[in-house]
Amino acid sequence: MFWLTPLALAQEPERVEYHFPDVPDVEGVLYGPTVMFVHDLDFDGGSWSAWERFFVDAGYDSMAPDWPHLDGQPTPSREPASLSLPQVVEHYAALAETCNGPVVLVGHSMGGLVVQQLAARGVGDQVVAIHAVPPHGISTASMSFLKVTRPLFGRKTEALVLAPGKPPGAPDGALEHSAITVPVLLLAGGEDRVVSGELVHGNADAYASAGVLVTVLDYSDRTHSTVMQPGWEAVAQDVVDWLSSEDGAP
Secondary structure: OOOOOOOEEOOOOOOOOOOOOOOOOOOOOOOEEEEEEEOOOOHHHHHHHHHHHHHOOOOOEEOOOOOOOOOOOOOHHHHHHOOHHHHHHHHHHHHHHOOOOOOOEEEOOHHHHHHHHHHOOOOEEEEEEEOOOOOOEEEOOEEHHHHHHHHOOOHHHHHHHHOOOOOOOOOOOOOOOOHHOOEEEEEEEEOOOOHHHHHHHHHHHHHHHHOOOOOOOEEOOOOOOOOOOHHHHHHHHHHHHOOOOOOOOO
């Protein structure tokens, strides 16, 4: 049986072009907290290269590992059922254990859900979820998330968010908000037609109800591709500023 996060959106999927800035490879410098970037379904760790350079310049060490079994290929090259969300979370949890000192978790879209699930396991000291796929139970009254995202991701989203063989009440996309004891930053975009601001704020409300310190940054002009959209540097700077703020202090 499959259990689906009941997500929904009111608009058709956006058409976006992705631009990966030409930046040199980042070498780990090990002189500050480590930022571990988690990419979305259709990308690999290299999609974070510009953000890695930005954070290294801001005084952080950086790592952007691929999802497990990716082997340098975008996620769509795999069979839909070849990877589960718990496998992805376990993979990054093991990598986080190799870091010395504080770990900042930054994820985009499906990667944003991964970093929140990591935090619920006690991994990481600060969490940044950028236009993150909301966890199981966060919904709106409009069309389903799967209907909207299937043209973008095929059945990969279904294979990851749906939980084959899971008993009722235990979907892979679930999140125990009350288990998170570190500061959380959620980013939302007014032009995001994949994960709406309404869904992001619904997730924030769940954090607030659980007594978790959460901050939401809204950007009226940002699309779902915000991490690669022109002007991404301002968004990255806002994240850096939050990490050193009172609200973001671990």
